[in-house]
Amino acid sequence: MILESLLKPTQHIVISEGILGGTNVISSQKTVADLKNFFQDEAERSKIDQQKLLYKVQAHLPVDEGTPGGLFFGTTWLQPGTIGDEYFMTKGHFHKLADRGEYYWGLKGGGVLILMDEKRNFRGEYVYPGSLHYIPGFTAHRVANTGNTELVFGACWPSDAGYNYDEIARNGFSCRLIKKEGKAHLISANSRNPAIL
Ligand code: S6P
Ligand code: ZN
Numbered sequence: 001m002i003l004e005s006l007l008k009p010t011q012h013i014v015i016s017e018g019i020l021g022g023t024n025v026i027s028s029q030k031t032v033a034d035l036k037n038f039f040q041d042e043a044e045r046s047k048i049d050q051q052k053l054l055y056k057v058q059a060h061l062p063v064d065e066g067t068p069g070g071l072f073f074g075t076t077w078l079q080p081g082t083i084g085d086e087y088f089m090t091k092g093h094f095h096k097l098a099d100r101g102e103y104y105w106g107l108k109g110g111g112v113l114i115l116m117d118e119k120r121n122f123r124g125e126y127v128y129p130g131s132l133h134y135i136p137g138f139t140a141h142r143v144a145n146t147g148n149t150e151l152v153f154g155a156c157w158p159s160d161a162g163y164n165y166d167e168i169a170r171n172g173f174s175c176r177l178i179k180k181e182g183k184a185h186l187i188s189a190n191s192r193n194p195a196i197l
Pocket of ligand 2 (some may be wrong): 093094096102141157
C-alpha cells in the first residue's frame with residue numbers, strides 16, 4: 001500500500017497555548033524555594049510560601065541531552081508577581097556549550113527577556129504574543145513576567161547546548177527588572193537608578 005509511509009506525527013502542540021503532547025515530552029517546575037538567593041530581596045523571598053509555583057516547563061527531547069546536531073523544543077509558563085520590587089523570573093542560564101544560541105518567542109502575557117553577555121553587558125527585549133527573540137551564543141538568558149497574567153513563551157535550542165546555572169548562581173545577572181510606579185525598569189544590579197525600558 002503506497003500510503004503506508006504517511007505517518008501521523010509523534011508530537012503535537014496547542015499552538016496558541018504552547019502545550020506539548022506526544023512522545024518524549026518532559027515536565028518540570030520551579031517553586032519559590034528553588035530560587036533561593038536569586039532575588040535581590042532574599043528576606044522577602046524567604047517569607048513567601050516556599051511551595052508557591054513560579055514556573056513550569058514542558059520540553060520535547062527527541063534525542064539524549066548532549067547529542068550534537070539535534071534540537072529541543074519547549075514551553076515555559078511563568079506566573080505573575082513580584083518579590084520586593086522585582087518581577088517573578090526564571091533562574092536564567094548560559095549554555096554549557098557556551099557558543100550555542102537559542103530562539104524564544106512570546107505566546108501569552110507580557111514580560112521582558114533579559115540578556116547578558118560574558119562581559120556582563122546587559123539588555124532587555126519586550127516579550128509579548130508574537131515577539132521573536134534570537135539569543136546569540138555566549139549570552140545568559142532569563143525572562144521576567146511584568147504583567148498580571150501568566151506569561152507563556154516558547155523556546156528552541158540545540159540538544160548539545162546544556163545548562164550552565166553555576167555562573168548565575170555565583171555572580172547573578174548584572175541587572176534586575178524592577179517595578180517602579182507600576183512600570184518595568186531594567187536597572188544595573190548595583191544601582192537603584194533606572195536605566196533602559
Ligand atoms: C532551555 C530554555 C528554556 C528554559 C526555561 C526555564 O535552554 O532556555 O526552556 O530552561 O525557560 O528557565 P531556566 O533558566 O530555569 O532553565
Ligand atoms: Zn537556554
